[in-house]
Amino acid sequence: MDRFLEIKQNLNQVYERIGAAAMRAGRKSDEVKLVVVSKGQPLEVIQAAIAAGAKIFGENYPEEAIEKIQAVDSADITWHMIGHLQSRKAKLVCDHFDWMQSLDSLHLAEKMERLLAERNQPLPVLLEFNVGGEETKSGWLAGEASNWPQLLPEIRQILEFPHLQVHGLMTMPPLTANRDEARIHFKKMVELQKYLRKQFPQSNWAELSMGTSSDYEAAVEEGATFVRIGTSILGPRPDRPLSQLTKLRQV
Numbered sequence: 001m002d003r004f005l006e007i008k009q010n011l012n013q014v015y016e017r018i019g020a021a022a023m024r025a026g027r028k029s030d031e032v033k034l035v036v037v038s039k040g041q042p043l044e045v046i047q048a049a050i051a052a053g054a055k056i057f058g059e060n061y062p063e064e065a066i067e068k069i070q071a072v073d074s075a076d077i078t079w080h081m082i083g084h085l086q087s088r089k090a091k092l093v094c095d096h097f098d099w100m101q102s103l104d105s106l107h108l109a110e111k112m113e114r115l116l117a118e119r120n121q122p123l124p125v126l127l128e129f130n131v132g133g134e135e136t137k138s139g140w141l142a143g144e145a146s147n148w149p150q151l152l153p154e155i156r157q158i159l160e161f162p163h164l165q166v167h168g169l170m171t172m173p174p175l176t177a178n179r180d181e182a183r184i185h186f187k188k189m190v191e192l193q194k195y196l197r198k199q200f201p202q203s204n205w206a207e208l209s210m211g212t213s214s215d216y217e218a219a220v221e222e223g224a225t226f227v228r229i230g231t232s233i234l235g236p237r238p239d240r241p242l243s244q245l246t247k248l249r250q251v
């Protein structure tokens, strides 16, 4: 089948499933925003997705993403950074992305705040939490609720940065997790969201970015406001060099 038609059908099916999952949970489908994850995918595939109606793209590697962002060059399309970001690449994200979903350390936050202050430019961000307990995963370790109070001083500092605009939370459960395990992680994120809302009631905790191709319906049922879906819409990612593959497994 034609690649464009295939992507269009996949996209429609994902929208339908998001809508059905939202309805099962008594939510409205427009509460859930779809991030089409285009890491590793060539420009033609992104253009096909745009033609089919995709509006938000998620990328993991800044250099790879910037080429696509510049080639697409459209004000209707927004780009979300969703992968672990080394602080020496913070500038690339501040210059080219619309959202930073994977803010995972105070060090990175300080660097980004400095860069954004120079430009007098705000950037919406999500704080990434690791509720699955995998050591290779990035994000603040938040698998045990008893550890949450220890996270508050760093979060407080980030909330005070004027240019980093915190909108909520993001997580990436372990790849090994099955649907039921993933749901446990999603529920924990909702608990963490409630906890942070109580601790910092003046701040904005509305957004919850969770759920990928393998578990997005459960994520929507549990309260996701962003789902990040790659392969179910764009198909398998093309083979990449081994160095990139090991990186991929870490995100």
Ligand SMILES: *Cc1c(COP(=O)(O)O)cnc(C)c1O
Binding pocket: 037, 039, 060, 082, 083, 172, 211, 212, 213, 214, 228, 229, 230, 231, 232, 251
């Ligand atoms: C790759 C990736 C996704 C999408 O995964 P799929 O299985 O292709 O849907 C979502 N979130 C993050 C952080 C990713 O790295």
